[in-house]
Amino acid sequence: MPGLDDHRSALRNPPIEYRPELRWWLAEGLHTDATLRAEIAAAHRLGFGGMEFLAMDEGHLDHRRYGWGSEEWVHDSGIVVEETTARGMSFSFTSGTNWSNANLPTIDPDHPAAAKELNFVSFDVPGLQHASRVLPRIDLQAEHAPSLLPGERIAPTKQELVAVVAAPVLGEGVLDPEGVVDLTASVSEGELSWTAPDARLWRVFVFWSHGTGQTASPSASVNYTINYLDRDGVDALTHYWRTVVLTPELKADIARNPRAQMYMDSLELTTWGEGGMFWGRSVAEEFRRRRGYDIVPWLPFLVRSAPMMAASTAYHYEPEAAHSVTVGKVRFDYVRTLTDLYIENMLRPFASFLHENGILLRSEISYGLPFELTRPGPEVDGIETESLEFGSQIDGYRLLAGPAHLFGKQYSSETGATTRNHMLDHRFYDQIIATQLAAGVTKTVLHGWASTAGAEGATEWPGHEGMWSMFSERFDLRQPGSEFYPLWNDAIGRYQYLLRQGRPRIDVGILRTDHFVDNTSGMHFGTADGGRIPDEEAYGRLWMRDRQNHWWQDLGMQDAGWTYEFFDGTLLTRPEVIFQDGVVQPDGPGYQALIVFQEALDVEVAELLREWATQGLPILIVNGARELKWLFAGAYTTHQRAASQTPGLDGRDAELRAVMDELRALPSVAEIADPAETVTALRRLGVRGRAEFDAANASVLTHLREDGELLHLYVYNFLYETGGETRLDISVLGEGEVYRVDAWSGSVRPHSGTGLRDGRTRISVALGAGEMALFTIDRTQRAETRDLAERAVVAELRSWDITVESWDAGEPAIITEDRGLGYVTREVQPTTEITPLHVSGLSELRPWTELAGVGAEVSGVGEYVAEFHLPGEVDPDSRYLLELGSTNGGLGSVALNGAPPRGFDTSVPIVDVTDDLVPGANRVVVRVSSSLNNRLIARGYYDELPDIGALFLGRQATHTVRVREYGLVGPVRLVRERRSSSGRRLLR
Incomplete structure (x- = not known):
């Protein structure tokens, strides 16, 4: 161990x-x-x-x-x-x-190994009239909008008839599923002979399978998608x-x-055609074998467009409301x-x-x-x-x-x-x-x-x-x-x-099935009036950092310090997943409880939940939960009643209801009508987070690993733009000595601000905006109660000698290679010219844009040199921290008295310099980098550069780029931490 x-x-x-x-x-x-x-x-x-x-x-x-x-x-x-x-x-x-x-x-697009799609052509037949005509075929050479992916479409030459289906038209884009007729058997030598059976307008769909023709580049020849x-x-x-x-x-x-x-x-x-359906020679047969019915009569309700991946799926035809559930089940089965x-x-x-x-x-x-x-x-x-x-x-x-x-x-x-x-x-x-x-x-x-x-x-x-x-x-x-x-x-x-x-320790598993997951949220930067939200604004201030999670929208578990994650319920039925020792998958995440909130649930999954709940697994049924459907369209789905139907057209809805009724009657199961009641309901079922907060905290996320008798706890203040320092007490299951790991040095030291209560270890911690922390709880060691370290400012560094190493284009080099194949390969290699810009005697740190002789066009690395005096000896019972204040998000290093450079967290840049400190005079060198943004603006790099974020929004625009602030801006202080006997808990 x-x-x-x-x-x-x-x-x-x-x-x-x-x-x-x-x-x-x-x-x-x-x-x-x-x-x-x-x-x-x-x-x-x-x-x-x-x-x-x-x-x-x-x-x-x-x-x-x-x-x-x-x-x-x-x-x-x-x-x-x-x-x-x-x-x-x-x-x-x-x-x-x-x-x-x-x-x-x-391969080529007609090859069986090439990607296939199901496409269609349609024509209308008035009520009671006879139609006798050669089946219309797909115009494989027709133009369609180009893809953003590398490659182009090369048209296939072959198309194979899959089915001919007629459906009554009830209105614009509305068909009657009960009247659908499979006419495939009525086709003879490429011709259809058929009479509409009643006075309604009938639409005949002719379905053809052909290669998508999608290629990928660059390639020595043409590469086709498989x-x-x-x-x-x-x-x-x-x-x-x-x-x-x-x-x-x-x-x-x-x-x-x-x-x-x-x-x-x-x-x-x-896909290229109007059908928008991925297909293959085995799809119809496999559908019938797996789902127990024929897909052909339902094909008109499956044709679609999906301009931005699956989340954007829009069906061309819908049924009347009375049949919407049935058609939805067929779509699920497909x-x-x-x-x-x-x-x-x-x-x-x-x-x-x-x-x-x-x-x-x-x-x-x-x-x-x-x-x-x-x-x-x-x-x-x-x-x-x-x-x-x-x-x-x-x-x-x-x-x-x-x-x-x-x-x-x-x-x-x-x-x-x-x-x-x-x-x-x-x-x-x-x-x-x-x-x-x-x-x-x-x-x-x-x-x-x-x-x-x-x-x-x-x-x-x-x-x-x-x-x-x-x-x-x-x-x-x-x-x-x-x-x-x-x-x-x-x-x-x-x-x-x-x-x-x-192994990971996750408190709650949430059953969730989604065939059209919205994986385009990271491309949605548009405002209601057509404006462009910068990526950094969306990431730092919107969505989860504006208390708007996408799929499980109630934040009660997150604020309590509980961890949770999602998976399709059918994964629980795999033989390698077990319920043992009161948790699901004890050698994996060890879920202490499961949540069911979507309207659809398979009978086999419900039966397994019933079995595990009988053995004591807490299960929470949540009605009325809302989740994201597609962020681009502002579309959400609300599940009025959880597990109220099976997802597919299997005819087992009544069977599911019976199983769910039995499940609801078990003492380890609760049902709520509001997701905001989740934490309260789970607590009543006996669930407690393995590393939960003593009080709700809206700024912190955690992740826990169990490593034998060690627990490794990651803690993160995720409000890096909108928050500030947050202080919290974390109650961790089990008793043990708490150590804090310094990720920038690898040092491991006992953590102050710890205690015991009710068989759990309490960790008190304060995190600055965006700060990460890593703890290990050793349950083989006796837990110590530790007090707050007294903090005192030993020195403030005010006078700086600054050199900004300004990066710009140098003379390009040419690299050649002759491998004896009858030609010479040539590469051009741009080089960077670095010009030192010196600023001395600065008494107040300012961004480079405000430094005389530097300014708004400069990118590169800034070196800041200062000296400070440490009175007396280095206290062996103290830690000495150099707090840099702010580096404007720049990566960098600190070197004290010629010691090897030490890195720092770009959000809360603090460096432990205890080992490098000497009595009396100390010389510190801080180096801080920038992005290339300001230099590239000055060079006109962005002037004609398309904004791909705008392209995702359907409009043409160039990047809007602003000058950024760079460099060390402080304040820079040397702080001493010394153990106190006051009984207060450590806040950092």
Whole structure:
């Protein structure tokens, strides 16, 4: 059983597998070997743990020579695998070119392995009239709006008849489902002969299946998106990788890397036609086998459009209100079937193939498409989310935390993609990571990294963009803050190390099924009057930071310090999920209670809940809960009565009601009519948070891990823009000695402000706005009651010598490579010229914009030098903290008396300098970085740059960019903390 001493070495120097990783946008296969090796060496030197690499379109390059699948791309991929493996770093392939889907050069849109859709043409037949006509076909060459994804549509040449269906028209967009007639058998040699049976207007739908024609670029040839529903797709994919990609040399390198991965991003598949339905040759048959009825008569009610992923789904036809529930069930069954096929015909066989070749599968399962979000979780090795599409919202991360924790999967997140580039301070990204940690994300994959070198004619300072200049952030050598990345990666690595130990302890599981999850909230920055909300404003002040969580909107559990997460109820029926020792999945999240709030619930799930409730599991049935449907449209769903029907058309509603009646009668079950009563109702059922607050707190999130007799508790004040210091007492289950881990140094020290009550350990803590804290409670040690440390200001640093290292474009370099293949590869590498700007004798710290000789055009790194006097000796019973006040969100370091630099939290920049302090004169050097925003404004970088956030809102606009304040602004003070006997609790 691990003890605290077992973790001290890893906390001092976090192993590489716990450090943040990178998404690396390669300029196709253009990069020279020298560039590739230098980039990987730099990423390793800066403390990153791995690189996920993918090809991005460089426009005017010869794609046949440099695109995905070319000899150059294969060669470069081998270099990346070789170099990362040699350094102990992970690497991740993608399942095709760019990031958006699995795609292949060996198929065409008519191939069975290519993605398919169901499309339709319709015509009207007046009542009682006879129709005899050749079936109209899809115009496969018709133009449609282009996609934002890399690639284009190449029209298929074949279409296959699936069905012909007639439906009575009751009004504009309204059909009668009871009158639908399947006319497929009436078609002979491509002609329909049929008479409308009554006087109503009838609409005849002719359904054709054809390839979507979706391609992905850049590629040496044309890459087509594969079929995710029929087995043909994955079979073609694995055949290509087995016979073309996985050469003996590459397989040997993979075998040497225990963290070789395949990464599958959000499922960005598109349909082209009016039907808007994903399809495959097996869909209709599998639907009938799994759901017990024929899908064909219902097809008119399934055709749709989805302009912005599945959340935007709009059906073309609706039934009368009397049939809306029935049609809703059919729609559920269709998407449940798609989810089944995605799991069984794509993820499961693909993971098996990868495992045979020593590769793990990490995936952003489901979201983006009409698939259930959480059910695919058990099929992959790592479940990934992202900060972009969920807008760094805690509820968004809770959506995938459920399956990750239930099945012991590594939970990771792509982090840093926004509609901004080079604009925001480093604190903005620290706050995204802090939010993710609170949901149990313990692997950060930064979005992203690019070499500064790129194609001639397309690369300008500050460097090759990779993921387009209008999108995402770069965490690479072009950043002034890269000097401090080793310190930063150490700190994040310590959080991720400790929060991966043992097992998560989540208080409450919430059953939630969603086939159309809104994963576009991170792209919604529009006001009612058409204005543009900056990303940093939305992230820092709106949504969760304006007390508006998206999916579980009552904040009572969160304010009480309770943790909770979501998952589809059918996951509970898997054999590896158990109820034991009073909790669900004791070796996983250990839910102490479950909540049912949606109107639909499967009978099998209700029966399992009844069984577990009989054994004592608290279950809360919540009526009247509202959740987000689609933020763009301001659409929400209110569930009037929980578990009032089955989700599909299985005819078991009465059976469900009977089971639920039995469930409600059990003493461990409660039902409420208002979600605001949740905490009170659960407390009455005997539930108490494992690390709950003594008093409600609206500013703090926590995450708890149980590691044998150790408890690791993460605490975060998430109101980084709108809040201030918050003080709270946290009551943790069990008695033990409390230690606080300094993530910036790895030191572990007893925490003051602790006590015992009712068999629980109380931790008193104060957190500044945006501050994170990490505690370990050792239950093998006797708990100590500790008093408040007396705090005294020892010195205030007022006189500063300042040098701002101003970054701007230098002369570009040309890199050439001749590999003896009959051509020479050329890269241009922009360089950075650094000009020191000196400011001396400053008695009051001010932003660079207000410093004479610096001003509003400068970006770079500021060095601040000052001296202070420590009277007397260094008190061995005290800690000495250098409080920097504010660095305007800039990453940086502090070095005292020539000691190695120490990093700091960008929200609450405080450095423990106890070990470096000497009596008398002390010299401190503070270095603080900026973004490149101000320099790029001055260079006109943003003048014509499209605002992708505006594009998401359907309008054309360029970025509106403002000059930012940079630098150390203080106040800077040396503070001494000394143990007191006053009996007060520690507040910091």
